[in-house]
Amino acid sequence: MRHIKPEPLTAAAFRPFGDLIEASDAVRHFPINYGNTERYHDLAAIDTGAEGGRTGVSIFRSTPLEGPIVVRLMEYHPLSSQAFVPLSPNPYLVVVAPKGGFDAGAVRVFRAEAGQGVNYHPGTWHHFSLALGAVSDFLVIDRIGEGSNCVEHNLEPADQITVVL
């Protein structure tokens, strides 16, 4: 069992795993609607079309796990990206590992703040939704369609990770 303290979520740190969805001066943005709106443009590579899939929009309502949070299980979606954008004013955890064969030593734990969404690229290992503090809603953009699109991996006890909050 390892212990990991979450690191801050930044676009640069998250780039190997997917896209940070955030209204930041670091992304391309420009005024629209006669100056009444600033558009932070094209923040995520949505990829849902494999094997006849289509883009679906859903809301996930997630209850925080009973603490301490232990990473015992990871998953990935071979056929699609999956985006999570928080609709509640609460932070949440983002636990990822690089695509390919699962490498327990390469797991990263990020703390996402309210206002920060993520888009996992196809194949990126991630934990399921980990709300913090209160029941939280997330807008989820993922693939809806036939075919097997979720692979799970149970971590060996020695590889499991306790998140230090």
Added chain:
Amino acid sequence: MRHIKPEPLTAAAFRPFGDLIEASDAVRHFPINYGNTERYHDLAAIDTGAEGGRTGVSIFRSTPLEGPIVVRLMEYHPLSSQAFVPLSPNPYLVVVAPKGGFDAGAVRVFRAEAGQGVNYHPGTWHHFSLALGAVSDFLVIDRIGEGSNCVEHNLEPADQITVVL
């Protein structure tokens, strides 16, 4: 000039114009993530592929108009749907008219509450983003691609609508 008081936004009232994106018991939902998350499933018909388009995810940061709010201009997107999901805890206005030739008498004005998103179906006339109360962020799912995808209509002065808040 007409005056319209916004009506509440419900899925039934909005159906002629698009989808209501809301975690409601009225939509299909089911537990996932070993019971820690409830998935409110497949809430919007995303349609962005016309003429080589793809699904884009952006954030709109909208400043409320100086009051009173007058509907002078409507628009529609012939090639795609466009979804708005509020990321801020503020209500906003949704002003729509049926697709086809613009009919000023058929304009509807809805008040969306925090937690209620909308997805305009292709061709639905709508006003641009109308935040209320404070600068507000919206997650927007629309088409990114070449081609002319915005048609605007300026309302005649007699057809303009003052929104009574």
